[in-house]
Amino acid sequence: MSTNAESPASTTREWQLAARPVGWPKNDDFRFVERELPDLQPGEVRVRNTYISVDPYMRGRMNDVKSYIPPFQLDEAMTGGAVGEVVASRSDDLAVGDTVLHFDGWRTLAQGPAKNYRKVSKVPGLPESVFLHVLGMTGLTAYVGLLDIAEFKEGDTVFVSGAAGAVGSVVGQIARLKGAKRVIGSAGSQEKVDLLTGKYGFDAAFNYKDGDVREQLAQAAPEGIDVYFDNVGGDHLEAALKAFNNDGRAALCGMISVYNATEPQPAPRNLFETIKKGLTLRGFTVGGYYHRFDAFAAEVGEWLSKGDFVYDETVVDGIEQTRDAFLDMLRGANVGKMLVRVG
Amino acid sequence: MSTNAESPASTTREWQLAARPVGWPKNDDFRFVERELPDLQPGEVRVRNTYISVDPYMRGRMNDVKSYIPPFQLDEAMTGGAVGEVVASRSDDLAVGDTVLHFDGWRTLAQGPAKNYRKVSKVPGLPESVFLHVLGMTGLTAYVGLLDIAEFKEGDTVFVSGAAGAVGSVVGQIARLKGAKRVIGSAGSQEKVDLLTGKYGFDAAFNYKDGDVREQLAQAAPEGIDVYFDNVGGDHLEAALKAFNNDGRAALCGMISVYNATEPQPAPRNLFETIKKGLTLRGFTVGGYYHRFDAFAAEVGEWLSKGDFVYDETVVDGIEQTRDAFLDMLRGANVGKMLVRVG
Incomplete structure (x- = not known):
């Protein structure tokens, strides 16, 4: 079991939904805050996010409407795909240094039960951001x-x-x-x-x-x-x-x-x-189709490794830019996958 | 071979499309005419229609638009489902007296190659009109x-x-x-x-x-x-x-x-x-689904014969009423299948 009492950081910076947008989102529908994380509990991990995904479907989650996933809650950090590195662990399943794919985006530090974080194997020659698009x-x-x-x-x-x-x-x-x-x-x-x-x-x-x-x-x-x-x-x-x-x-x-x-x-x-x-x-x-993940990853992974398959990323640097990256993506400013590199 | 040189009638009365309706059809978009049929050729039959079907899809055929079936031709008899009795035959496949299902509706007498007329077996206790709806x-x-x-x-x-x-x-x-x-x-x-x-x-x-x-x-x-x-x-x-x-x-x-x-x-x-x-x-x-006809007819035919399955017909009498029956059907005046009994 890998534990890490002196975690390198316990202050997360995160984007919250301050108000439900009507039509095109306004800047003050969002709020950027710092928040102190509670102590790590048994079975939990803390993850330093490296890449955060912004996606069209998130606009729907800003409305208070029942959909295929629940709406974002007001005054809480928004969620979404992210990839990061485990920086503290009180779980047998994940160790410090592991790369994980998870759903606690829109923030610098994520924390929760290890089962919410899926360990992935980096593909040689490819950045870990691919797990947020072509291999995700x-x-x-x-x-x-x-x-x-x-x-x-x-x-x-x-x-x-x-x-x-x-x-x-x-x-x-x-x-x-x-x-x-x-x-x-x-x-x-x-x-x-x-x-x-x-x-x-x-x-x-x-x-x-x-x-x-x-x-x-x-x-x-x-x-x-x-x-x-x-x-x-x-x-x-x-x-x-x-x-x-x-x-x-x-x-x-x-x-x-x-x-x-x-x-x-x-x-x-x-x-x-x-x-x-x-x-x-x-x-x-x-x-409803996660059971197809292995077939998908095998087939597309092979094309990627052979160079038959290409991709584009539009990477915006800095967690502070997440809101603008999201809005730019809705306007079509991205080429390929729109990502925020947390740094 | 059954031939019938002295056919009982050779004058058909039929509904033609006189003009393509714009929006709701007007009375003078249609024309009711008498026409002398040519002599029966080898392989042909002449059929006295007993029931004629009027259906919603016919409205689409009045437009000059390519669709899943061709449009009606101007100044020709319109077509559609009908059932009738063979009154003259120069074909080995059909005999005078046979009940046939076919597509030469909107007229009193139909005539053409025997292959266009499908012989059906009447269901005891049921009128032959059922072949134009529940069993058709x-x-x-x-x-x-x-x-x-x-x-x-x-x-x-x-x-x-x-x-x-x-x-x-x-x-x-x-x-x-x-x-x-x-x-x-x-x-x-x-x-x-x-x-x-x-x-x-x-x-x-x-x-x-x-x-x-x-x-x-x-x-x-x-x-x-x-x-x-x-x-x-x-x-x-x-x-x-x-x-x-x-x-x-x-x-x-x-x-x-x-x-x-x-x-x-x-x-x-x-x-x-x-x-x-x-x-x-x-x-x-x-x-695209005629291959399902036998399974359908067997299943629904059994329900009909056991009385588990009921139907309604709205029958209008007289070939002269076909246009009005069609328009009334579009307005929803019918209960169950709308039919014209030729008499």
């Missing part, structure tokens, strides 16, 4: 959504919206590596579009701000699409419904277009296409 | 939609919109006979609501004109729903998304709420529920 939950989300939910099969033409994002860029690469006929992505800037067709190996990509999404998708997919991986909703889903071939399948993963709306947003106006074409639209969250 | 395509639509598309399983709570219609009333009864926990239906009049809970054995039903569909469904399904069979779209689909339990499944069969709209209609505003709850929305048309 976002990678698993892409893998499950494409293969299990949309039932991708070799020869399919695949359209991914928000394709330069953390999930989308993984979806496109898995589709390519598994034999898609054609992979098409949408993104919100020319820089991202270039990344998609350059670095990530998409066959075609377009900037949705350049014009009507339906028209741009029709040009990029002259023979229609078989699979749609939806990170955006709204006009993108409408365009996909129009472009679908018969028996098409959509994995509905995110709808970033509606997260900050204060009123319910109309969905696609052409849902009747689902009947005409025998389409399947299937929503999911990754929570 | 609408029954198969209900069966496939509930079992194959929505993947109904014993113990599910099922919601059916347009439940007093030709498809909906079959869906509810199959669900009940296969062990649903609770079957809920919506309809557009108190008379239909009473039919649902009385004659068809639904556990609960409501009149969607009485108030907000979401609220009425929430009251009728306090523990949520697992399966939704959608004949309506719009507010009903929105209500179902809200009422769904996790892993719910919707069969999207029809969207009568949007058929006469001249502009694309916004779909449900809460499509994000599909992600939160892991819902599957699956559209279908029966055309």
